[in-house]
Amino acid sequence: MATGGTGIAQTPAPSAANPYARDAKQPVDEAYTKKMKEYTTAPYFTSPLVDYLPASKTVPTPVAVLKDVAGAPGILPYSHEVYQYMRMVEKASPRVKVFSIGKTEEGREMIAVAVSSEANLAKLDANRANLAKLADPRTIRLDDAEADRLVAASTPIYYITGTIHSPETGAPTALMELVYRLAVDESPYIQKIRNKVITLVTPIVEVDGRDRHVDVYRWHLANPNKNWPGTLYWGKYVAHDNNRDAMGLTLALTRNVLNTYVDWHAQVLHDLHESVPYLYDNTVGDGPYNAWIDPILTSEWQMIGWHNVNEMTKFGMPGVFTHGTFDTWSPGYLMFIAAMHNGISRLYETFGNGGADTLDRSLTPSQTSRTWYRQNPPLPKTKWSQRNNNNYEQTGLLVSLNQFADNAQYFLKNFYLKGKRSILKPKTEGPAAYVFSADDPRPGPQADLLRILQLQKVEIARATRPFTVTVPTKRRPAKQLTNDNAAGGRGLSVADDRDGQQDTQRGEGGQRRAESVMESRTFPTGSYIVRMDQPYSRVADALLDYQYWAPDDPQRQPYDDTGWTFPELFNVKATRVTDANVLDAAVEPVKGDVKAIGGVTGTGSVYLVNHNADPALMTLRYRLKDAKFDVAEEPFEAAGLQFNRGSFIIHDVAAGDLNKAASELGLKVTALSSTPSVKTHGARAARIALMHTWISTQDEGWWRQTLDFRGVPYAYISTQTVSKDPDLKSKYDVILFPPVGRASGQLIVSGTPMYGNPIPWKTTELTPNIGKEDSTDDIRPGLGWEGLVHLQKFVRDGGVLIAVDDTAEFVAQFGFTPGVSTTPSPRLKVVGTVLRSKLVDGASPIAYGYGEDLSIYADNPPAFAVSATVGGRGARRGGDGSTQRATGRGTPDDPDVAQGFAPSQALPEEPRVEPWQYAPVTDEQRRNATNLIPPAQRPRVVLRYSDARDLLVSGLLDGGADLAQRPMVVDVPVDKGHVIMFSNNPIWRGETQGSYFLVFNAILNHDNLNAGRKLDEK
C-alpha cells in the first residue's frame, strides 16, 4: 500500500510503489462505493482497481438505470436497460461510442461499445485503415519495415463479449461499470489503458436468452419459496451450444460477433463465462491445443494467462488460476473466432449464482484443492454475491487491458506476423490449397460449404481454365495403432517400420506419414480453389483438414467434439493439394456468394430432378407443395442423363414457378415431353411434428433450425402434447424425436419429479419473453404411460416415428422396435467423432441419392443389434453374439470334423452372418413360433458402421470393434407404420449436411418406406 501510518490509505497517490492507486484529485462517488463494499462478501473478494468508483459530474453511473450499483443483489437488467445505459454514457462522454452490430433471430439488437480516449475515438477510421493493412500483409507486400511504421502509429483493439450463456448472468452489469470506469477514471492506470487501447464491449451476446433468463429470475423473485424452471430455451434454437457455432456460423450472434471482430481488425476476443470458482482464466487451458493455430498464439496465451494470475494473486484475491482441464482442440467456441483469424482468444470462467441472489456456496474438493497451477485455491465454503463476481470480472479485465496497454506495439506486431505467416503457409507447413472440383456430383452442398468459408472471410477463387497438379494417390497400408483401432482418414498413423527406423517419407506438409504415390490430376474449368496464401488460411485449413485424437492422449476427457472435417460431413470432395503449382492456376476471385447453378433445361411438362442427396431437394418439395412429385424406385436414363434412385419426376407445376425455385435453390431440372418408364411412387409433402421434452431442448434445436433453414414446415409439440392426444395420426404423418441429450428412457416417460410446486413456462406480464416457442403450466410431467400408448398407436396407424441416439434407445427399451436391441459397448469411445458408414440396402428409400460410403457424426452412439425374433439379441447364429468358431481341427475358417464317422452327405455349411444382419430363421424357431417376427415386420438395416479398420474418419475412436459393422440406420416396420432408428446424429450444429437427407428421405417416402424391400421367404 502507499503512505500513511494507519495502514489504511485514505488518499493513495500514484507512485512506482503503487501503480494501482486512484487519482487523489478525483472525488469518489461515496454512496456508490459504500454499496459496492456492502455487497462484497469479504475484503479479499475485491481489488484496489475496483473497490471505489470515481465520481463524475457529467457521466451517469449504472445507478441511473439499475437504481442500485452494478452487481447489487436482486437486480438483473434486461438487454434494453443495459443498452439504455450504454447510450446514456455515450451521450455524456466523448470517450464512448455505441455501434449496432446486427439483430438476433428474434429481432433483438446486438451492440458493441467502444471506449477509448477522445483522440483515439476521433481517428477510429484512420486507425482501422492501419489495422486493415496489418491484418492483410499482402497490402504492404509483406514489408516488415512498413509493418513496423504501421504498428508504431496504431492503437490495438481489445474486444470483450459477455453473457453468451444465459444463466451466466454477471457480465452485463460488470461491463456497464467497466465502461463507466474507462470513460471517467483519471487514475494513471486507467488513463494509460484509455490512451493506448480501444476497448470494445458487447455486453450481451445471447440477447434473446438474456431476456428470457431475466424473466425466469423475476419469476423466482416473485415466488420466493418455490422451485423455478431452468432456462429451457436460450436463443431461438440452441442453449449452451451457441458457444459451439464458430465453425458452422449458423447463428446470428456468431456471425455478428465474427463480423465485428474481423471488420474492426481487433487483436483479442475475450469471452466471459461463469461456471468455475472464482476466476479460471481459460487462456492457458489444457491440451491438446488446436493443431492449426500459429504457435505465436499459444505462447501469447501463456504470457497473458500467467500474468493475469500473477497480478490478481498480488491483490490477494483467492482462486485465480489459468491452467485447467478444458482442452483447446475444437475451434467451435466463440472466442476461437480470434484464434482462427490471427488474433488472441481468451475465455474467463468466473463464479456465478445463476442470478443475482447472494448465496452460501459449498465447493467440492476438486474445486478447492491446492495444485501446482492453483496455489491459492478457492475456499470450501463461501458466501458469494453477484458483486463479488463483478469485482473479479472487472479486475481481471483491467489487468488484461493494462498488460495490453503496456505491450500494445508488441501485440500489434505479433498480429501482423500471424497474418504474414498465414499467407506464407503454402511455402512453410502447407498445404498450398484445397480444390473443390467443378465436376462434383453435389454442387449444392459444395456451394453450402464454400459459403461458410466465405462467411469466415476466406477468399475463394474459381479456375478459368483447366489446371493440373500432383496429388497423392495411395499409401502403403498403415500399421494398426491398437488392436481394433486402425487409422482411418488420411494416412495419419505411423507407417509400418520394417528396419527399426521411422518412416522418413516427407509427405504433405512435411509431416511423417505413410508412404504415398503422387499422380497428376487435372481439374476442370470452374473448379473452386481455396488458396492458403491468404490471411485467414488457418480457418479454412482447420475446417477442411482431418483430425486425429490419439486414444492414449493424456487428456482423457475431451471437452467437445474431437472431429469435424467439413468436406466429409458435407459429403463433398475436397482435395488437399501441397503442390505449389496450384497457385499458378488461372483463376478469378469469386465475388458474391458461391452458388450452384440451377434452372430448367429442355422442353415438356414432365420434369426430372436427379437425387444427389442435396438438402435443397427437400426445400423444392415443400416450396412446390401442390405439385405432383413421384420418385423413381430404380435408377434410369433419360434425355441422355443418368438419374439415381429416388430422383424426382414432377407433374402439375407451372414451368415458371419450377424454374424460379430451381434457379434459387441451385437445382438442375430437365424437362421432357413424356414420363420415363421407371417404377415410381408418390412423394406427398408429409405433415411433420417435431417432439421435444421439457427436460432439455438443446440438441433438438439444431433439428428445428435445419427444418426452418430448409423451408420445411412442422408442428412443434412436446411429450406432454402427445400424452394428451390419442389420435396423432390424424394430424401428422411423421414425428421426429431428435436426441434429448443423454436422457434415459425412464426419464423421458417420467419427466421431472413431481415434488413441490408446479413450474410454469409461459408468457405472462411478469415473464413476457418466455413461453413463445411452446408453453406449459407445469414443465414437470413427461411423456407418461398414456403418451407411450399414443405414440405406439400413431405408428400402428401408419405413422413414421424417427428416433435418434438416446431416443432410439428409448424406443428399443419400450418395445416399439421388436428385433432391435442395443448391446453394451463398454470399451467404445466416440466423442463427437466423424465415422464412416456403408450402404447395406440401397433400394431402401432412406438411402436414395447416396453412394456406398457416407461419413457421419456420432457421439457415444448406441450399438444396435438386429434379430428375426422378439427379444433376440441379434448377431451370430446361436444367439451368443460370438464371432468365433468352436475349438476343433483346422484353421479359423475350416469346419470341424468328428473322428471315426463319415456322414452320408456333406454337412450343410453354416451361413455366414455379419454383425449388421440377423441370423436366418431356424427350423427350431419356426416351430410354435410365438416370438418369430413375420418377414414383412423384420428390421431392415439401411446403413451400417464401416469395418473396424476404416471406421474412423476424423477425431477420437477407441474400442471401435464394439461398433464396427453394427447397424447404423434401421427401418422397423410396425403394423402400418415404421419406426426409424438412427445410431448416429444426422443433424448437428449445421456441420452435417451430408447426412440430412437420410432424415429427409424418410419424410418424403413416409408412406412408401417398404419400396424395394426383399422379404425373407420364411
Ligand SMILES: [Zn+2]
Ligand atoms: Zn459458459
